[in-house]
Amino acid sequence: MGVRVLAILLVVLLGDSTGDAATNPYDFSAIMGLMTDWQNAPPNWVGNDPCGNNWVGIVCNNSRVTSIILSSAGLTGPLSGDIGQLSELQFLDLSNNKGLTGSLPEQIGNLMKLTHLILVGCGFSGQIPDSIGSLQNLVHLSLNSNRFTGLIPAIIGNLSRLYWLDLADNQLTGSIPVSNGSNSGLDMLLQAKHFHFGQNQLSGTIPSQLFSSGMRLIHVLFDNNNLNGSIPSTLGLVRSLEVVRFDRNSLAGAVPANLNNLTSVQELLLSNNRLTGPLPNLAGMNALNYLDLSNNSFDATDFPSWIPTLQSLTTLMLEFTQVQGVLPVILFSIFSLQSVVLKNNQLNGTLDIGSSQGNQLQRIDLQNNNIDNFKQSTGNHSVEVILVSNPVCQETGAAGKSYCTIPQSNTSSYSTQPNKCIPAVCNSNQTSSPNCRCGYPYTGTLVFTAPSFSGLGSSTYFENLTGIITMSFQSYQLPVDSVSLSDPRKDSYNYLKLNLAVFPSEGVSFNWTSINIIGFVLSNQSYWPPKIFGPLNFIADQYTYFADVQVPTTSKNSLNISVIVGAAAGGFVLLLLLAFVGVYAFCQKKRAEKATEQSNPFVNWDPNKSSGEFPQLKGARWFSLEELKKYTNKFAEANQIGSGGYGKVYRGTLPTGTLVAIKRAQQGSMQGGVEFKNEIELLSRVHHKNLVSLVGFCSEQGEQLLVYEFLPNGTLEEGLSGKSGIRLDWARRLKVAIDAARGLAYLHEFANPPIIHRDIKSTNILLDDHLNARVADFGLSKPVTEGERGYVTTQVKGTMGYLDPEYYMTQQLTEKSDVYSFGVVMLELLTARRPIERGTYIVREVRVVMDKDKDLYNLQGILDPAIGLGTSLKGLERFVELAMRCVEESGADRPTMGEVVKEIENIMVFAGLNPKAESATTSASYEEASKGYSTDPYSNEDFTEDGGGFPPSRI
Incomplete structure (x- = not known):
């Protein structure tokens, strides 16, 4: 849902505002009202035409302000009620401006066209205004990581189009609102996929009416609150669920027997409550990765036979659950299993973990049980086993056994490694990127509220995440060189945190617009990492190294005689400097041309003969740029048949009458010289009726063009x-x-x-x-x-x-x-x-x-x-x-x-x-x-x- 909107918005953000008219006077008045209350507004917010002068973070359409995107901009002050005058506003993202304080104005309810309200990681406080319930077009509401207090407005239930609702990490109190007669409630949000309410002070019971079979929820996060009563059986009706967190509350009673209907759930955390009755039977939940039922008051029971059937399981947490008996060796044959934590139970007999060779098992913690023997096979010595306070560790000579001591913390020291290069030596405050370039990175913390794995010592997860994030940014053609992740750790809420650093590809720092868009991509949750990482929040650090340089303006009245005298005296020196600069620029141009030639993958290619670097073209032809201009009528717009991030595609007609398609790369396109050369080399030597044919190519005057046969019926x-x-x-x-x-x-x-x-x-x-x-x-x-x-x-x-x-x-x-x-x-x-x-x-x-x-x-x-x-x-x-x-x-x-x-x-x-x-x-x-x-x-x-x-x- 959010990805489509993001793509449309980025087209506008990275281009020009639409329309030539000056900013609507009402919109200009509203922007000025906001700027009056804000400190540290962007440096180009000067003049009287935000739309015409392309103010940073302002997007317009026909003189009307449609978006304000100012993520991580260092803004301080309140959000003025003037915001309500922007009647055409669709996007408002002020995320990660910790200096924005005070309450949300009631006038925010006047923004009837608003679709995205994103205020993550700010300092807003007070009650969430009921007027938010008037925003009938709202699909994304993120108010998490602020200091909001009071009740969740029941009127949010009126937002029938709402897809994302995140109120986590605030100080909200009271019960969960559901509809009652003419009153609204969260049960009415049938289109919503995300209920994120963790880390608040919510109390009361979870209403059974909150859930129904007509809902599309995938994330239900109510962890770290003060909720009591029982888990409603209606939860089992929401078959679309993938992540369920009710841990760290005061829930009581038995777990609903129909919970195993949720066959798509990957993470289920019900720990640290007062749940009673039998341990729930979750047989059939074959997608389950992470199961934590620890610290409850379940009836004493033998180790459940259904647990080894969960072949996707990575993490099993059953501490203080009164589980007894002997652990079956088949449990440790689950290939994906990483961690087993069964501390403080009544398990006995022999612990046999088999060979566990070839699987992912890392840690078994059985402290404070009744294990009297440990059978360790060859091949499983890399598994960390903890049997402290078991009879097996009270035997003579057991004190020297590794499994009878508590190991040091298993936190990971992972950080992204250089990409086959030597880290650069950088100036103060600059950092060497994974590609060994110095720069000022955009930094912050990725917070994963329900990861599906537990082993932080494996670098594979984080290396792949680094590549996916980098590829995501580059697919939107954002100026990102590389991404670095470091210091994975679990906090007291059992959240996984990772430090993120995003490095610029142009110069040593990002400009205002790039920071706004990168922050928006992360805060908008339109970029999704692999599901193994689960729900994501991004809390950014303030960025202070903007590449934009504000040119100071000086009024004529401020000029004084000393300035005039100084200008006259410096005239002759200026002439000498200009001459020097001219000579220097000429030399630099020659150097640049030489460097460009050396970096050109075609530098050694001879169009008249096959050298060692020149591919055997076998029929593919080298066209001159003038020829291709002729065949396309100088790349006339009438001959354009498509476009993409690489550039444009034109229909051309060869002198023989043959139709061709000519792909012309634009400067800075995603397809670099290596990919261009790669495609020519491969297509020129493979010939099959089910492979597209390359007619020829052109690499001339800085242009890259590929000439294909024309296929009229598209993709x-x-x-x-x-x-x-x-x-x-x-x-x-x-x-x-x-x-x-x-x-x-x-x-x-x-x-x-x-x-x-x-x-x-x-x-x-x-x-x-x-x-x-x-x-x-x-x-x-x-x-x-x-x-x-x-x-x-x-x-x-x-x-x-x-x-x-x-x-x-x-x-x-x-x-x-x-x-x-x-x-x-x-x-x-x-x-x-x-x-x-x-x-x-x-x-x-x-x-x-x-x-x-x-x-x-x-x-x-x-x-x-x-x-x-x-x-x-x-x-x-x-x-x-x-x-x-x-x-x-x-x-x-x-x-x-x-x-x-x-x-x-x-x-x-x-x-x-x-x-x-x-x-x-x-x-x-x-x-x-x-x-x-x-x-x-x-x-x-x-x-x-x-x-x-x-x-x-x-x-």
Whole structure:
């Protein structure tokens, strides 16, 4: 939800405000009112036209202020009631300005068009005004980490569009409001996915009315409050839940028996309450990673037999739960298990943890039990076992055993390491980035309120998170060089905290706009790390090293005679300086041109012969820039057929009459010289009817252009979404699948050396005029040399949603990574859904719904109706099975692309289709529907999480 809005807003923030008119006088008056009460306003807030003069943080549309984004700007003072005059305001983000104090004005309820109100990490206090309930368009409300007091306004329940509600880390009191007759309540928020209320002083019971089967909640966080009474059984009706935290309250009574209905829950924390009755049976909650039921008053019971069935479990916390008996050795065979904490119980007998070799087990803490023997196998000595205050540690000679002593704290000293370079020696206050460049980073703390893992000693989690955050910023073309994470630790609330440092890619510091946008991305929660990290908050440090330099203005009345005399005396010196500067600038220009030439990947290329660096082009042609200008009528706007973050795509006509598509990179595009050269080298030497053909290229006068064959029917994504006017029935989808699979199999098995594409997705599969599919975009592709057979260790690149989780976690790239991505494309062919859409991952959704005992494997609810539901879909079940084999977690369990080709051919034969036949010519109806539609099949677009939003590459 938030990603689409973020993309739209960033287009405006990084461009110019729309409209030439001067700022609306009412809006200007309101801004001046705010500025009067604020100290440390941005330095370019001068003059009388915020819209026309592009004031930092102000976004306008036709003279009206639509957004104020001033994250981490160092503002101090109150938020004036003048804010209520900005009747067109849609975004208000003042997050991480700790100096903003006082109460929220009632006038904030006048902002009827407001969709995002983000005030994270400020110093606001007092009651949250009831007028917020008037903001009917609000979808995102973040007031966390302030000092708000009083009750949660029940009228928030009127906000029917609200998606995100975060009031955590305040001083709110009273009960949780629910509707009652004409009164509103939080139970009315049926569209909300996030209830974040942790770290307050809420009291009373949790109303059973708060939850219902019609809700879409994924996060329910009520930890660290003063809630009492029982956990309502209605919680078990919200089947969409993924994270549940009710720990550190005063809840009593038995845990509802229907809690195991929540089969999507990954983190469940009910610890530090007064819960009684039997230990809840959570069998069937197979997604559960983190389970903490510690410090309650459950009935004494033998260790539950259902716990070893939870094969996703990483952390088991059952301290002070009166568990007794012998721990089964099968518990320690769970591959993902990292920590087992069963202190202060009545466990007895022999502790046998098996070999535990090959799994992730790190810590077993069984202090204060009745264990009288410990059987330790070879291969598990790396597991930290604590048996202090057990009979086994009271035996003679036991004092010297490692498991009979309490080890030092296991906090991690992890920090991001340099990226194969030597850290730079920097000036005072500057820091060396992971890429060994000095700069002033934007810093703060990432706070994860429910991570699904417990082992902080493993660097793999944090290394991958670093790469994903960096890739996220760069996908929005933010000026970020690199990201560093350090000092992972758990606080007293059991939250995971990480220090974050974001380094600039331009100069040594960020400007005001960049800080605003980076802060907005993090505070808006539109960027999501992998789910293993859970819900996220970002608390920023104030940034004081802005690159912007304010030019002081001096009135004529302030000039005095000394200034005039000084100017006259300095005139001659100035002339000498200008001459010197001219000579110096000429020399610097020559140096810069030489440096640019040396950094150019084509510096050694000779267009007339093949040198060691020049690729064997095999038919691809070197075009001059003048030729391409001629073929596109000087890149006329009428010939533009698409655009993306790299630049624009133009239709061109060669002298032979052949249509071509010319991709022209813009300065500073995401595709650098290495990727440009890589795509030329690969496409010029691989030739297959299911791979897009490279006609030629141009590298001249600082320009980078690629010339492709023209494919009129656009991308597979456009065909599935209906944008191109093409209808893809079941037979055509099978044909698209076999075509793309053959292209990939050629790369893996017949190219010499083999090639891993690394960015297979529906926007990189193109359709020709006969709807034959061709694989495109080789900018990220990786040839596999003889010494790299098996896997290639390389930086993670690709597109979220299609990215192989094994490659993402290990950085070991194999052909099976392409197989995973192709499996996701197969699921797109079935459902016409983006891989990550409205917060749902298509692989997981199919896996949950799929039932082989039912017709069409029970997938009717998510199949694309255009596929031909109601007609014969022969082979669909086999196609689904193949797709799910392709997206297995382990690459070893996936088929090769050659095997995928054979199976799709068999499916087509089963469906009565000829797998060797070419597609039929596009019908007249399709041609008619496509008239006037400009396709862009050559872009490298990574679409947003909820589908249909602006792709980040356009920003």
